[in-house]
Amino acid sequence: MSEVTQLIHHYLRHSKKFPHVFCPGCGHGIVLGSLIRSVHALSLSKDDVVLVAGIGCSGRMAVYVDFNTLHTTHGRALTFATGIKTANPKLKVIVVMGDGDALSIGGNHLIHAARRNVGITALILNNNIYGMTGGQSSPTSPDGCRTTTAPHGQLEAPFDTVDLLRGAGANFVARGTVMHAKMLDKLITTALDRPGFNVVEVLTPCHTQYGRKNEFKTAVDMYRDLKKRSISLDGYSNLSEEERPNRVPIGIFEQRDNRGLEEHYEQMRQQLQGGQQ
Amino acid sequence: MKSPMQLNRFEIRLSGTGGQGVLTLGRILGHGLAIEHGYYVTQTQSYGPEARGGASRADLVVNSQPINYPKPEQLDFLVALSQEACNRYFQRLKPTGRLFVDTTLVTQTPSNQFWGLPCTEIAREKIGLVQATNIVALGALTHVLPFARPAAMKRSLEANLPAKILELNLKAFTAGYNQARKDIPDGPTQWTFS
Amino acid sequence: MPKKPKKGNTKVWVYPDWCKGCGLCVAFCPGKVLELNEQGKAEVVHPEECINCGFCELHCPDFAIVVTPKEGAEQETAPQAHEGQTSAAPDC
Amino acid sequence: MSPKKKATRELFALGNEAVVEGALLAGCSYFAGYPITPSTEIAELMSTRLPATEDGVFLQMEDEIASLGAVIGASLAGRKAMTATSGPGFSLMQEHLGYACMTEVPLVLVNVMRGGPSTGLPTSPAQGDVQQARWGTHGDHPIIVLSASNVQQCLDMTVRAFNFAEKYRTPVVLLLDEVTAHTREKVRVPSSSECEVLSRITPSMPPEWYVPYEDSMRGVPPMPPLGSGYRFHVTGLTHDENGYPTSKTDEVDDLVKRLHRKIDQFFYDIQVVHEEQCEDAEVAVITYGCVARSAHLAVQQAREKGYKVGLLELNTLFPFARSAVERLTRQCRALVVPEMNMGQISREVKRVNNGRAQILTLNRVDGQIVTPGELLKTVIKA
Numbered sequence: 022m023s024e025v026t027q028l029i030h031h032y033l034r035h036s037k038k039f040p041h042v043f044c045p046g047c048g049h050g051i052v053l054g055s056l057i058r059s060v061h062a063l064s065l066s067k068d069d070v071v072l073v074a075g076i077g078c079s080g081r082m083a084v085y086v087d088f089n090t091l092h093t094t095h096g097r098a099l100t101f102a103t104g105i106k107t108a109n110p111k112l113k114v115i116v117v118m119g120d121g122d123a124l125s126i127g128g129n130h131l132i133h134a135a136r137r138n139v140g141i142t143a144l145i146l147n148n149n150i151y152g153m154t155g156g157q158s159s160p161t162s163p164d165g166c167r168t169t170t171a172p173h174g175q176l177e178a179p180f181d182t183v184d185l186l187r188g189a190g191a192n193f194v195a196r197g198t199v200m201h202a203k204m205l206d207k208l209i210t211t212a213l214d215r216p217g218f219n220v221v222e223v224l225t226p227c228h229t230q231y232g233r234k235n236e237f238k239t240a241v242d243m244y245r246d247l248k249k250r251s252i253s254l255d256g257y258s259n260l261s262e263e264e265r266p267n268r269v270p271i272g273i274f275e276q277r278d279n280r281g282l283e284e285h286y287e288q289m290r291q292q293l294q295g296g297q298q
Numbered sequence: 299m300k301s302p303m304q305l306n307r308f309e310i311r312l313s314g315t316g317g318q319g320v321l322t323l324g325r326i327l328g329h330g331l332a333i334e335h336g337y338y339v340t341q342t343q344s345y346g347p348e349a350r351g352g353a354s355r356a357d358l359v360v361n362s363q364p365i366n367y368p369k370p371e372q373l374d375f376l377v378a379l380s381q382e383a384c385n386r387y388f389q390r391l392k393p394t395g396r397l398f399v400d401t402t403l404v405t406q407t408p409s410n411q412f413w414g415l416p417c418t419e420i421a422r423e424k425i426g427l428v429q430a431t432n433i434v435a436l437g438a439l440t441h442v443l444p445f446a447r448p449a450a451m452k453r454s455l456e457a458n459l460p461a462k463i464l465e466l467n468l469k470a471f472t473a474g475y476n477q478a479r480k481d482i483p484d485g486p487t488q489w490t491f492s
Numbered sequence: 493m494p495k496k497p498k499k500g501n502t503k504v505w506v507y508p509d510w511c512k513g514c515g516l517c518v519a520f521c522p523g524k525v526l527e528l529n530e531q532g533k534a535e536v537v538h539p540e541e542c543i544n545c546g547f548c549e550l551h552c553p554d555f556a557i558v559v560t561p562k563e564g565a566e567q568e569t570a571p572q573a574h575e576g577q578t579s580a581a582p583d584c
Numbered sequence: 585m586s587p588k589k590k591a592t593r594e595l596f597a598l599g600n601e602a603v604v605e606g607a608l609l610a611g612c613s614y615f616a617g618y619p620i621t622p623s624t625e626i627a628e629l630m631s632t633r634l635p636a637t638e639d640g641v642f643l644q645m646e647d648e649i650a651s652l653g654a655v656i657g658a659s660l661a662g663r664k665a666m667t668a669t670s671g672p673g674f675s676l677m678q679e680h681l682g683y684a685c686m687t688e689v690p691l692v693l694v695n696v697m698r699g700g701p702s703t704g705l706p707t708s709p710a711q712g713d714v715q716q717a718r719w720g721t722h723g724d725h726p727i728i729v730l731s732a733s734n735v736q737q738c739l740d741m742t743v744r745a746f747n748f749a750e751k752y753r754t755p756v757v758l759l760l761d762e763v764t765a766h767t768r769e770k771v772r773v774p775s776s777s778e779c780e781v782l783s784r785i786t787p788s789m790p791p792e793w794y795v796p797y798e799d800s801m802r803g804v805p806p807m808p809p810l811g812s813g814y815r816f817h818v819t820g821l822t823h824d825e826n827g828y829p830t831s832k833t834d835e836v837d838d839l840v841k842r843l844h845r846k847i848d849q850f851f852y853d854i855q856v857v858h859e860e861q862c863e864d865a866e867v868a869v870i871t872y873g874c875v876a877r878s879a880h881l882a883v884q885q886a887r888e889k890g891y892k893v894g895l896l897e898l899n900t901l902f903p904f905a906r907s908a909v910e911r912l913t914r915q916c917r918a919l920v921v922p923e924m925n926m927g928q929i930s931r932e933v934k935r936v937n938n939g940r941a942q943i944l945t946l947n948r949v950d951g952q953i954v955t956p957g958e959l960l961k962t963v964i965k966a
Contacts, residue, residue: 026558040554046514050553068813089810092819100650104657112811133646202550241519329596332770341768366881368767
């Protein structure tokens with residue numbers, strides 16, 4: 022373990038103010054660590070990694086890490102990333118989005134990036150709430166929870182991110198949590214090392230905005246709850262229907278090996294130019 | 299070979315129904331006059347749902363001088379490949395303007411002063427392809443327009459059509475051209491240019 | 493079954509400047525090595541109980557904890573007490 | 585990777601097709617767009633041409649927001665990139681147009697104007713997006729807006745749009761209209777050797793010395809492509825010279841003023857205007873886009889009738905041609921501004937005029953081009 026934190030320091034921008042901007046107990050820092058360890062595990066060059074973030078708490082992640090970084094517009098990170106990847110397929114393009122970012126304002130871009138299977142690794146940091154703007158409902162806020170725009174309880178059903186993305190055709194769909202960092206490392210490393218569009222949904226508690234309105238006394242309580250609810254895919258499949266509500270399966274849900282859009286495109290170009298000769 | 303003529307805003311409207319290839323006709327005629335003859339040409343056309351189904355049209359302004367206003371104001375030449383188009387646009391013709399119709403489809407002309415050729419019939423009978431009507435018409439127009447040269451129009455066909463349908467269309471062009479020469483021998487001399 | 497983890501072969505460091513006092517390390521450390529001090533920051537109180545599971549280092553959102561082997565100590569990483577694997581139920 | 589040397593060619597092409605020729609000539613190798621009448625031919629022709637080039641990429645995106653996002657991404661990755669749209673799509677693109685202004689990403693956005701507001705008249709011309717091009721995205725920002733009135737200009741101004749975008753690291757909007765885009769004319773495609781093509785300046789210092797948003801005399805920082813070893817942060821937030829978000833008043837002030845200065849100080853370089861018979865003019869017509877064609881004819885006809893009328897055609901709409909217009913306000917009795925909107929450039933003319941000359945407007949918003957005849961009447965009245 023000894024080199025883990027030193028390793029992370031090697032990838033941080035030391036001109037930035039630390040500790041970072043995230044609230045105490047926010048899982049976003051854990052995801053950042055996991056992402057850095059995964060990039061390191063694959064021996065990717067900092068110069069070749071482009072980290073594209075959207076807007077919201079997750080959007081602030083990009084500024085701290087010494088890659089090529091973009092902090093874009095709300096929900097649109099995937100569109101910028103698509104441009105970058107198709108313009109220069111050699112780059113390793115990683116997108117970090119929040120749940121509001123990816124599934125609400127950016128929902129259209131998300132399903133189309135998955136359908137297009139463009140060579141991007143997308144992390145969806147799902148904290149079930151709009152954190153930065155003050156705790157409003159997000160498309161993953163659970164039915165019945167309290168938010169600042171659902172003070173009497175959320176009436177709408179949440180998205181199942183995994184089901185959505187499998188339906189949209191993503192190559193790789195996984196779900197992890199910040200309570201299981203080692204597993205998260207494995208999921209992100211796998212996602213980064215595959216062709217096409219690869220998504221990891223990361224459950225990450227927001228105590229400041231979600232926890233306090235929903236009877237979690239501390240951030241630690243939220244992590245305990247996350248630990249209690251999370252269950253491996255195998256474990257989940259063994260549960261009876263009555264046992265399943267309020268349990269969240271984590272692991273790898275989809276693994277296809279379809280080529281990325283940029284590879285397809287290059288093949289078309291070669292065919293076109295071959296035909297001209 | 300006809301010598302190049304000085305033109306001052308010669309306005310042509312090609313009209314018919316969607317699917318007759320009026321827009322292609324406009325593009326090939328325009329290309330021929332602009333690139334192969336060296337005239338200034340603007341070609342505009344109807345767009346959108348209007349361009350499918352119902353009436354379809356392509357307009358050309360041909361000039362020896364640069365063209366300012368790109369759309370026709372008063373037509374010198376109306377080509378109508380359908381009855382509906384003929385009825386709709388006839389009023390836009392100048393008093394000295396000329397009308398050309400496809401007599402297969404236009405049976406009631408608003409004036410007895412017109413040139414006619416059964417373009418659709420020629421395409422169907424001689425070429426065996428009704429879709430070649432527009433190119434049959436192009437051949438006929440090349441004859442009646444005193445400033446158009448057949449060799450140049452053929453080059454325009456080559457530049458605008460895919461190789462696999464070129465030969466058929468060159469045949470259609472020649473059929474239209476020859477039939478027009480036979481049926482409208484004095485066509486090119488009947489014009490009064492402003 | 494994993495063999496019993498060895499204790500006392502590691503040093504645990506906390507950078508107080510970066511610690512925000514969230515308490516994750518304190519709550520989930522299997523050896524109760526850490527506690528929150530009066531300033532609300534994590535502090536190492538029972539270093540001898542550390543089994544080198546690495547939970548605190550991996551899960552510190554602020555990169556404020558370092559676990560290093562003691563000089564000359566046997567390098568060994570214990571199985572993660574709280575770590576879920578894809579194959580095993582993570583809520584063990 | 586030098587572009588293949590090609591001889592001058594003549595085409596009989598649509599304005600939209602000439603845009604594509606101009607873009608390819610200027611080195612554009614990336615297009616992302618979404619179909620919308622009357623700009624669609626640009627996307628269609630790009631989808632044919634780009635994949636056949638050495639590194640060209642065409643993408644049809646899920647909407648206009650995504651299109652401009654992809655274009656920005658591609659430009660950051662070092663490509664000369666563009667998109668094309670029309671009114672409703674232009675409205676959607678405003679968000680990313682602002683992002684490109686703030687992050688100083690070169691790109692070309694062609695907006696083929698059609699009738700509006702909203703979906704309006706999809707297949708008819710209009711000039712209703714002129715002020716939107718200037719002020720459509722929120723925040724105080726400079727922007728370059730160009731226009732073209734014939735097919736040759738569509739090509740020429742597209743090349744210029746890329747050159748300005750690259751030279752000043754800014755998005756450039758090229759405003760066309762349905763008539764200009766859908767008129768077929770002879771267009772001369774110059775050979776690459778006779779066409780000036782500018783490219784962004786990349787850093788010449790080592791990466792560790794590179795300050796991504798450092799001010800200079802020109803105010804335009806060098807721009808490396810992503811992945812070239814110059815790692816930096818790009819954000820739509822106000823940022824310091826290192827690219828990191830800041831709200832410090834002096835740093836914010838420096839940034840916003842530099843963004844303005846880098847365009848303002850090159851006003852004369854960016855101005856493209858054409859004057860015709862203005863030397864002795866007592867009345868001048870100020871015009872742009874397809875209406876300029878009617879205006880040329882109307883001015884010619886007025887001269888034939890003995891009226892001393894001149895014409896000023898604006899190819900650069902913004903920054904507005906205040907110097908050329910001001911001279912005419914001092915010289916002429918009246919200025920006539922015909923437009924296919926209720927008065928968007930005449931507003932600028934009036935601002936510069938400051939009460940000196942009489943300003944006559946001629947506005948059509950019925951989806952029809954202003955005709956030479958009606959313009960002639962207005963000119964004679966003036």
